Amino acid sequence: MSPTQETAPATAGERSAPAPRLTPDGKGVIVPGRWRKLALVGGSLFADNNETSLLSVLAAVILPALGIGTAALGQLVAAGKAIAVVFGPFWAFVARRTNRKKTFVLTSVAAGLATIATGFAQGYGTLLLGYGVTAAFVAASLPLISEITSDLFDERSRGRASGYTWGGVALLGAIAGPLIGQLANVEDGWRYGFYLWGGIMVILALAVWLFFEDPGVGASEAASTSMTAEQRAVNDTLTWAKVRQMFTIPTFVLMLxxxxxxxxxLIASFGVIFLVQTYGFTTAVAAVVTLPFGLGFLGGTLVGGAVTDLLHVRFPRWGRIAVLQFAQLAFGAVAIVATQHDWGGIGVFAAFWAVLGLLQGFNPGVNRPIVAAVVPPEMRGAAYALMLSVFEAFAYAAFNLLAGYLGEAYGLGVVMLWLPGILMLVNGLFVTALYVTYPRDAIRLEDTLRDRARSTPGTP
Incomplete structure (x- = not known):
């Protein structure tokens, strides 16, 4: 099969697309319409993740309205992430066994309907039920979109692609955050927020169904273009043996x-209520920090993704690791300074939140490409599900649960010192181990893909 042929057959209901072409260096494939396709799924990612934003921004209003305490915020977020631990890998498996696009659309529609239903909550039990059901379907978005991004973009451009995706999500969230905060001034305004976002999720899911064309697994890999359909079918099949094989990749284990x-x-989930309870701001005023945080995150994704790709081209064996380590260490230091002193007006806090957003924005553009560089294409969906929907979700659930209880016992100031602060400094030091494992694992995958291409009849 030549590089100008489709890397995978279109699924039912999808239109034929122009043929992909090789990148100038011959190491990757430029998938036709890749930015348009990324924008479509990225829009759904924004809508899916804003259900959490609604709860975080309006927690100081929702909790009293339903007669529940601060610890409930941690319990709710923890429950949602715990559910994602199970359903993230489940949906990744379903998508691979059935149809990736249909799985993404159906779960997004179901999440939207569950979000609308959450707006009718009458107490802790019904709020937890609605939030939990939503989380079960939202869990599909992270692994599927991360895998699709790796299939749309080659090794040299994945940092920018991931960065732009999360930058767009952050920009829309930054605009929406202060608007969501104003719902605190409307009677039962938080309910309208759930109704609105649920409707948006359904609409964006329908847009994906109508206009998105799945590029196919491994579409951005040059090796895939020279494989026969039978070879791709064997490589694309996800088995338990292949899942176990992922745990033999040291870099992937370290990333987990x-x-x-x-x-x-925690800055996103507890930031607003932290400012309300610790420094006395109203919910509407405290919610203002979501705008600079989101804009900072946008800047971080744009700058971080571009810098990551540039450093990777110049220093392919350690450039990405340096960016990841800098982001973790700097975030921890700034979080301590930002949260452990009363800076007075909301403006100073907003400036700190912008810097925190900037540093957090570096992560999507660097950790996804690191995983893609060491994990074979057919395993990436499962890899992202494990990293984002299991390990990250488990940690996020545990931290939010701990934050809720510690916040009630000792105050949220202590929580912000230890979790977004000191723990992130430890995280940055831990990244040092990747300087040893990443070069070896990246070279090993390059050799594997090269061997696959050479095993194809007629391939030099």
Whole structure:
């Protein structure tokens, strides 16, 4: 099969697309319409993740309205992430065994309907039920979109692609955050927020169904273009043996552990209520920090993705690791300074939140490409499910649960010192181990893909 042929047959209901072409260096494939396709699934990712934003931004209003305490916020977020631990890999498996696009659309529609239903909650039990059901379907988005991004973009451009995706999500979230905060001034306004976001999730899912064309597993790999359909079918099949094989890749195992010690996401889930309870801001005023945080995150994804790709081209064996380590160490240091002193007006806190957003924004553009560089294409969906939907979700659930209880017992100031602060410094030091494992694992995958291409009849 020549490089100008389709890397995978179109699924039912999809339109034929222009043929892909090799990148100038011949090591990757430029998939036709890749930015348009990424924008379609990225829009759904924004809608899926804003159900959590609604709860985080309006927690100071929702909890009293339903007669529940601060610890409930940690319990709810923890429950959602615990559910993702199970359903993230489940949906990745279903998508591989059936149809990736249909799985993505159906789970997004179901998540939207569950979000709408959450707006009718009358107490802790019904809020937990609605939030949990939503989480079960939202869990599909992270692994599927991460895998699709790796299939749309080659090794040299994955950092920018992941960065732009999460940058767009952050930009929309930054605009929506302060608007969501204003719902605190409307009677039962938080309910309208759930209704609105649920509707948006359904609409964006339908847009994916109508306009998105799945590129196929491994579409951005040059080796895939020279394989026969039978060879791709064998390589694309996900088996338990292949899943176990992922745990023999040292870099991937280290990335899983690195996600377990990532406390930075608490800034998003507890940041607003922290400012309300610790420094006395109203919910509407405290919610203002979501705008600079989101804009900072956008800047971080754009700058981080571009810098990651540039450093990778210049220093392919350690450039990405340096970016990841810098982001973790700097985030921990800034989080301590930002949260452990009363800086007075919301403006100073907003500036710190912008810097935290910037540093957190470096992560999508670097950790996904690191995984893609060491894990074979057919295993990446499962790899992302494990990293994002199991290990990161488990850590996030544990941290949020711990934050809720510690917040009630000792105050959220102590929580912010230890989890987004000191723990992230430890995380940054842990990344040092990747300087040893990453070069070896990346070379091993390059050799594997090269051997696959050479095993094809007629391939030099």
């Amino acid at each position: 552990v690195q996600r377990l010690v990532s406390g930075h996401l």
